[in-house]
């Protein structure tokens with residue numbers, strides 16, 4: 092629990108002049124007063140007495156500790172609520188933070204929300220782009236939660252992990268949620284002629300078993316039944332047999348490393364065509380055969396699921412496919428359906444809320460980066476202009492690994508635009524996508540440092556903007572009340 096005003100005053104007196112205290116962070120734990128403070132050189136953790144495990148510099152009988160991974164570890168030892176934990180039953184929401192300054196805003200967004208937050212969530216690819224590490228992402232989430240005095244529990248998702256070693260490394264750091272991305276082992280059957288698919292199917296080592304178990308059978312789900320034709324089975328098996336083997340390998344390695352349990356998501360969202368219910372059923376059956384317990388599965392949903400803009404497509408078709416995927420997730424788990432690229436999919440949230448009955452996980456990240464840029468556009472227009480120019484320069488390269496429809500010819504013109512109309516760029520879909528995909532280029536360039544400085548100087552504004560925008564996500568998902 093956060094401390095009383097009196098305790099905050101005591102900590103202020105303890106730490107002395109020259110430091111600003113974050114009042115929500117102040118706590119008393121087993122005789123130690125602790126809190127997050129901000130001095131001339133940035134944020135520090137203050138302890139009223141030296142405690143073993145923490146390292147820092149002595150200060151007025153206490154200790155001023157830098158926000159290092161070692162001190163984060165020591166802090167979760169003292170305040171166990173700050174240790175990432177497994178997802179409880181019910182809906183959950185991933186707040187990816189590309190910059191490393193957003194967690195307090197994310198916590199404010201989920202105040203009063205009936206969804207469990209995942210506060211550390213960056214993929215290996217995103218970290219490569221921003222020059223961050225799994226450890227750094229987790230440390231920022233822990234200190235961000237501490238700053239807000241948040242003790243409601245949170246998850247940590249090692250997102251889109253493609254190597255078993257990366258999953259084990261994340262486990263050693265304290266991650267509890269692992270998103271296995273087997274796409275390097277999947278085959279794009281969509282591009283193969285049927286004869287080739289059939290030939291490849293016949294050469295699978297367990298083609299005979301698959302035929303016996305899948306063909307001529309009805310798989311009864313809550314509303315209806317699914318059947319595989321020879322072609323359906325061949326396509327699903329050729330596409331995903333090696334991917335399943337890889338997921339099983341990662342899962343078993345994690346079981347050995349984390350015998351007390353963890354959350355395991357399978358993500359097949361980054362494919363060219365939507366995941367069919369039959370493909371999902373194949374994955375569910377094969378994973379069950381190997382005793383892999385899923386916490387969630389991320390299919391590729393139909394329609395255009397592009398970064399940082401609303402979904403486009405046929406909502407009737409989406410709802411029908413969602414129901415079919417949910418029937419499988421209920422029968423084989425139940426596990427959650429995970430909506431990736433979940434930022435700003437405002438037209439989908441009500442459908443998800445209505446159909447999934449809490450059996451969902453939504454991942455966002457890019458939208459928080461755009462909220463940060465919105466703050467920069469308001470408080471530091473010249474810096475925002477430089478970010479836009481750099482993002483445009485890098486767009487041909489940065490767009491490559493994303494599905495985007497951004498058209499540079501539709502972009503609002505930057506030159507000659509008055510400062511008070513810069514925000515219009517963040518309301519225009521093409522511009523949003525150009526800005527979104529450049530996050531790595533921007534954060535790794537010298538602009539990244541300036542951006543962090545401006546956001547730190549205007550942190551309350553940054554947190555409130557995040558709370559507003561992500562709060563809107565949670566309201567449309569019907570896990571947060573209006574007002």
Ligand SMILES: [Zn+2]
Nearest residue numbers: 358360431432
């Ligand atoms: Zn994904």
